[in-house]
Amino acid sequence: MVETAQQENSMGQLDIRPIAGALGAEIHGIDLSQELDDETIAEVRQALLDHLVIFFRGQDITPARHLDFARRFGEIVEYPLVKGLEGYPEIMTVVKLEHEKVNFGGLWHSDTTYLEQPPLGSILLARELPPFGGDTLFANMYLAYETLSDGMKALLGPLKGVSTSNLQRVSDTRSERMKDAAKVTPREVLTATHPVVRTHPETNRKALYVNGAHTCRFDGMTEEESAPLLAYLYAHQTRPEFTCRFRWEPGSIAFWDNRCTQHNPINDYHGHKRVMHRITIAGDTPE
Ligand code: OGA
Ligand code: MN
Numbered sequence: 001m002v003e004t005a006q007q008e009n010s011m012g013q014l015d016i017r018p019i020a021g022a023l024g025a026e027i028h029g030i031d032l033s034q035e036l037d038d039e040t041i042a043e044v045r046q047a048l049l050d051h052l053v054i055f056f057r058g059q060d061i062t063p064a065r066h067l068d069f070a071r072r073f074g075e076i077v078e079y080p081l082v083k084g085l086e087g088y089p090e091i092m093t094v095v096k097l098e099h100e101k102v103n104f105g106g107l108w109h110s111d112t113t114y115l116e117q118p119p120l121g122s123i124l125l126a127r128e129l130p131p132f133g134g135d136t137l138f139a140n141m142y143l144a145y146e147t148l149s150d151g152m153k154a155l156l157g158p159l160k161g162v163s164t165s166n167l168q169r170v171s172d173t174r175s176e177r178m179k180d181a182a183k184v185t186p187r188e189v190l191t192a193t194h195p196v197v198r199t200h201p202e203t204n205r206k207a208l209y210v211n212g213a214h215t216c217r218f219d220g221m222t223e224e225e226s227a228p229l230l231a232y233l234y235a236h237q238t239r240p241e242f243t244c245r246f247r248w249e250p251g252s253i254a255f256w257d258n259r260c261t262q263h264n265p266i267n268d269y270h271g272h273k274r275v276m277h278r279i280t281i282a283g284d285t286p287e
Contacts, residue, residue: 014043018051020244023140023261025051032059032069032253041072044255048121049203053138053244053256053263059125060251063088063277070123070279077119077282080112080190081165081174083181085277094124094276095177096134096269103267103274106173108139108238109213110262111280113163114190120283123255126248130272136246137238137264138256141207144237145197148208156196160219161210165190170213193219198286200260207260208237209286237262259283 015028027047030040047054061069067090070076076090085091096103105111112118145153165171166189196218198209212234217226246254256263 012043013040014047016047016051016054019055019246022143022242022244023052024055024138024244024246025053026055026057028057030056032056033061033065035068036072045073048255048257052140052142052261053246053254055246056253056255057249058251059253061125063091066091066123066125066277066279070281073123074120074281077280079183079278079280080115081183082177083183090279092278092280094265094278096267096274097176098271098273100176101270102173102176103265104173104177105170105213105263106265106267107169107213108137108211108234108262108264109170110141110209110211111258112165113194113209113211113214114165114192116192117285118192118194118283119258120281121256121258122278122280123253125277126250126252126275127277128273128275129248129250130269130274133266133269133272134248134274135266136248136254137243137266138246138254139238139243139262139264141209141237141260141262142200142205143242144233144239145206145208147242148236153197156208159196160193161196161215162191162193162217162219163211163214164216165214167214167216194286198259201284201287203260205260208233210234210237211262238264259286 014030016025018025078084078090079092085093094104194209196210197206199206210230210233217223
């Protein structure tokens with residue numbers, strides 16, 4: 001049996017409803033179009049730490065309010081590869097158009113681990129949705145670590161993983177957006193080396209920190225040598241019982257902690273449009 005990560009909400013004002021055993025909770029009883037007091041923000045932050053990804057519904061807020069809310073959790077960072085929304089460079093649009101076949105980030109990943117300081121998290125707001133499909137999966141990387149054997153934990157403990165921005169399988173998912181709004185030349189490659197097991201800076205819990213979109217090898221080893229163990233970890237870390245699945249509605253928001261989760265937007269709505277607005281919060285150096 002896998003232990004669940006959900007915890008009781010002890011503080012009180014927010015109505016927090018877990019959506020799965022592993023991670024994820026909807027937060028009701030909050031209106032993000034209004035300025036929020038520090039206490040409420042602290043409760044939201046605690047809910048994020050407890051549930052790893054939190055969801056809000058019916059929050060059809062303006063880009064300016066979306067930004068104000070995000071700024072309460074840290075400094076905003078722009079996505080390194082694709083330009084932002086007209087007039088709001090800090091807001092990135094995550095779009096799939098009717099005629100397109102690939103969706104942005106359409107595989108299991110943690111965001112931009114090829115940076116020295118990958119984000120704390122992102123706040124993604126649904127603007128336009130397909131009539132069906134386009135759900136997003138999330139996975140709990142604390143559980144992925146905790147369910148490994150003591151032998152595997154000991155093996156992984158000292159290892160570092162190298163992340164790169166140019167693995168073909170993820171570059172393919174960015175191709176449509178890079179056509180019109182690339183910030184870097186496609187050949188520019190970003191790489192960073194991080195611990196395979198990181199300790200979350202706020203919860204002090206250990207999380208498995210490799211991902212199939214960006215990690216290309218273990219530091220000090222070749223790609224060929226690394227591939228079998230990485231393949232095992234990629235399969236293990238996305239076991240269904242470590243995941244939750246979020247069904248979007250216009251005005252839904254997902255706020256994920258990128259330090260201890262991965263996500264995977266499902267590409268099952270060809271012929272329909274999906275438009276999301278994303279704001280990303282700066283993180284620290286993984287340790
Ligand atoms: C992202 C991403 C998820 C989605 O914005 O980082 O992976 O549901 N998108 O579109
Ligand atoms: Mn992503």
